[in-house]
Amino acid sequence: MVRLRTKFVFSSLIHRVQASLDSAPRKNLLVKIEAGFQSRSQKSSLPSHEVPGRLAGIGPEPNLNARVNEPRTFVGSWQLYCSEMNFWRYELEMANRSLFESHRGNKAPVATFTNEAGGRAYQLDAQHQLAQFAATGCLNGTFYATAETQLDQILHLSETVDPEFLAQVAVYSRKSAFMKDMPALLLAVLSTKDGQRFEAIFDWVIDSPKMLRTFVQIMRSGVVGRKSLGSLPKRMIRNWIDARSDQQLFFGSVGQSPSLADVIKMVHPKPRDDRRAAMLGYLIGREVDSSKLPEVVHSFEKFKRTTDSKQRIVPDVPFQMLTSVDLQERDWKQIARNGSWQMTRMNLNTFLRHGVFKDGALVNMVANRLRDRSLIQKARVFPYQLMAAFMNVNDELPSQVRDALQDAMEIAIENVPKISGQVFVFPDVSGSMGSSVSGYRKGATSKVRCVDVAALVAAAMLRVNDRTVVMPFENSVANCKLNPRDSVMTNAKRLSGIWGGGTNCSAPLKELNRKKAKSDLVIYVSDNESWIDSRRGGRQATATMTQWEAFKARNPQAKMICIDIQPYGTSQTIERDDIIHVAGFSDQVFRLISSVASGEASKDFWVNQIKQTRVEV
Numbered sequence: 001m002v003r004l005r006t007k008f009v010f011s012s013l014i015h016r017v018q019a020s021l022d023s024a025p026r027k028n029l030l031v032k033i034e035a036g037f038q039s040r041s042q043k044s045s046l047p048s049h050e051v052p053g054r055l056a057g058i059g060p061e062p063n064l065n066a067r068v069n070e071p072r073t074f075v076g077s078w079q080l081y082c083s084e085m086n087f088w089r090y091e092l093e094m095a096n097r098s099l100f101e102s103h104r105g106n107k108a109p110v111a112t113f114t115n116e117a118g119g120r121a122y123q124l125d126a127q128h129q130l131a132q133f134a135a136t137g138c139l140n141g142t143f144y145a146t147a148e149t150q151l152d153q154i155l156h157l158s159e160t161v162d163p164e165f166l167a168q169v170a171v172y173s174r175k176s177a178f179m180k181d182m183p184a185l186l187l188a189v190l191s192t193k194d195g196q197r198f199e200a201i202f203d204w205v206i207d208s209p210k211m212l213r214t215f216v217q218i219m220r221s222g223v224v225g226r227k228s229l230g231s232l233p234k235r236m237i238r239n240w241i242d243a244r245s246d247q248q249l250f251f252g253s254v255g256q257s258p259s260l261a262d263v264i265k266m267v268h269p270k271p272r273d274d275r276r277a278a279m280l281g282y283l284i285g286r287e288v289d290s291s292k293l294p295e296v297v298h299s300f301e302k303f304k305r306t307t308d309s310k311q312r313i314v315p316d317v318p319f320q321m322l323t324s325v326d327l328q329e330r331d332w333k334q335i336a337r338n339g340s341w342q343m344t345r346m347n348l349n350t351f352l353r354h355g356v357f358k359d360g361a362l363v364n365m366v367a368n369r370l371r372d373r374s375l376i377q378k379a380r381v382f383p384y385q386l387m388a389a390f391m392n393v394n395d396e397l398p399s400q401v402r403d404a405l406q407d408a409m410e411i412a413i414e415n416v417p418k419i420s421g422q423v424f425v426f427p428d429v430s431g432s433m434g435s436s437v438s439g440y441r442k443g444a445t446s447k448v449r450c451v452d453v454a455a456l457v458a459a460a461m462l463r464v465n466d467r468t469v470v471m472p473f474e475n476s477v478a479n480c481k482l483n484p485r486d487s488v489m490t491n492a493k494r495l496s497g498i499w500g501g502g503t504n505c506s507a508p509l510k511e512l513n514r515k516k517a518k519s520d521l522v523i524y525v526s527d528n529e530s531w532i533d534s535r536r537g538g539r540q541a542t543a544t545m546t547q548w549e550a551f552k553a554r555n556p557q558a559k560m561i562c563i564d565i566q567p568y569g570t571s572q573t574i575e576r577d578d579i580i581h582v583a584g585f586s587d588q589v590f591r592l593i594s595s596v597a598s599g600e601a602s603k604d605f606w607v608n609q610i611k612q613t614r615v616e617v
Contacts, residue, residue, distance in 0.1 A: 008231050014396040016404045057260055066225030066254035093134035108541030108549050109574050116145060116431070117503065120542045121570035127165055127607050128581065129569040130157040134173035135584035139181045139566040140439025143432040143527070147439065150567065151223065154185065163194035168613040171204045174211075176588045177379045184214040188224045196617045202236045203243075209260055210250025212240060216263050226332045229266060238269045246294045253283055256319045261285065319343050327462045329355040336362055341375040345389050345405075348397060357398050367404035376411050380543040382586055383412045384437065387456050388448045390489050409488050413460040417594030423468045424512065425461050427495060428526035430474040430503040437565065437585060450565050457563065460590070461490045461523065471508040474501030475532055504532035505545035505572045514549045520558050522551075527566035544572040552578065561590055561596050575603055582606045 271277035278292035306312035533543035
């Protein structure tokens with residue numbers, strides 16, 4: 001037996017094996033190859049030659065030249081048997097390639113953390129983790145974490161950071177990331193840590209009756225260490241109620257658990273006059289002097305009493321207040337006329353079912369509303385919400401309305417920066433990206449997936465920058481041809497349609513290095529739960545960082561932007577001046593991309609942007 005110890009890539013190994021066999025009997029030669037793949041799952045959707053585990057016996061008549069030219073490397077024990085001469089045996093034991101592999105560029109930092117998928121990763125610091133949760137966490141279950149796990153992590157991080165930063169993150173979460181539950185939770189935590197800062201940001205975070213009810217629900221749950229509201233929160237809630245008009249309180253009475261009436265009973269606001277006393281009494285179900293109530297309340301009560309649909313007039317109130325009544329087609333048409341931008345977007349199929357679009361004038365009115373720039377900005381719409389509306393509308397919806405959704409998308413992505421030069425965008429289309437972007441909650445799970453958001457960011461960049469190259473990835477780089485002249489909706493739909501497979505974040509960079517590509521900007525949109533490219537044992541960097549260092553050796557001015565769209569607290573790259581981490585799925589992300597592209601960004605750029613939020617005590 002001949003024992004050789006060395007280190008080979010696959011192609012080199014095969015050629016050397018052939019050379020070793022030149023002097024050996026070759027008749028009836030049978031080659032058995034056993035390769036130890038470095039993967040953690042037995043359920044991969046990879047081709048047979050990539051399936052995790054052990055690959056033994058590549059066919060009865062193996063070809064020693066097979067796959068020689070493929071850019072794959074294998075680590076393991078290679079055994080060659082000669083069936084005619086049983087005592088002939090060649091065994092090559094390769095040196096540990098993961099320890100001694102060489103790469104171009106600087107040495108990447110060692111990754112000492114394990115992500116939720118079991119792969120190598122870098123852990124974000126406490127401030128960045130909390131900011132990531134604040135921009136992406138919806139307190140629902142995700143692909144890798146339960147809602148309870150997220151809550152525990154957020155509460156722990158909130159205790160770790162200082163109250164000033166906690167207040168800044170709460171404001172950012174509401175005003176820039178447009179989140180709902182998360183800023184209310186952070187505000188509740190702040191109420192137990194710093195009363196002055198809690199008071200300073202209360203009105204910034206609690207900007208609607210729904211936000212108020214969410215805050216009270218969180219406080220009463222006891223998750224922040226108390227089940228009573230406490231004197232300061234009660235005072236702030238009373239002040240908030242006092243500052244609202246009667247009509248605002250009436251419109252805000254929609255919703256339960258708790259209802260606005262429950263909140264009023266908890267804090268006992270003092271009415272400033274007889275009209276406010278009547279309004280508060282009406283909201284909590286007391287008998288009041290109806291003459292003191294505002295006209296909109298009279299209209300609503302009259303509508304409920306009128307049983308003849310031909311005689312009743314639909315009041316201009318929130319749509320949810322009317323659902324208990326048997327509505328007819330003419331009622332629905334009036335509801336459509338009165339509807340807000342957000343309500344219209346969410347109920348297009350409902351309007352179609354109830355005959356609203358039989359009226360050509362209403363078709364034009366709805367289309368004009370959807371593409372109204374001021375209404376879009378006021379609604380604080382996520383671009384992905386428009387994509388969801390477009391993808392889910394009935395095929396029978398009038399073309400004017402469908403086109404208006406595309407026009408609205410073009411307005412919603414106006415913050416996408418125009419970047420000179422070559423840009424590479426890497427949307428993650430792996431299996432874990434199929435989870436709901438806002439997480440799983442029974443009866444309230446969004447149909448929009450993480451992959452839809454990643455596809456949308458990539459399509460938006462391509463739409464504005466025709467030199468953008470989009471490289472979707474899962475186990476490897478997926479082939480997807482996109483036309484920059486197609487609409488954002490069309491390209492995003494095409495990208496999101498190739499979803500599936502494992503997560504290999506280093507794949508697109510590896511492909512660029514193979515092609516010796518040049519660029520000054522690459523953008524990842526991912527949940528960062530890479531595991532396909534994680535190697536076992538030793539003190540190693542992530543494969544993404546290793547490939548980035550090789551890319552930087554050719555492109556010293558290059559920068560990478562990593563957009564996290566799920567709150568897992570780890571990344572495949574370590575943040576520094578040339579690697580910027582951001583999180584979220586609002587149009588704020590595009591502003592941050594613009595800052596990085598213009599050279600304004602450096603290490604901790606996104607967290608420092610949050611720290612610029614002024615909290616005046």
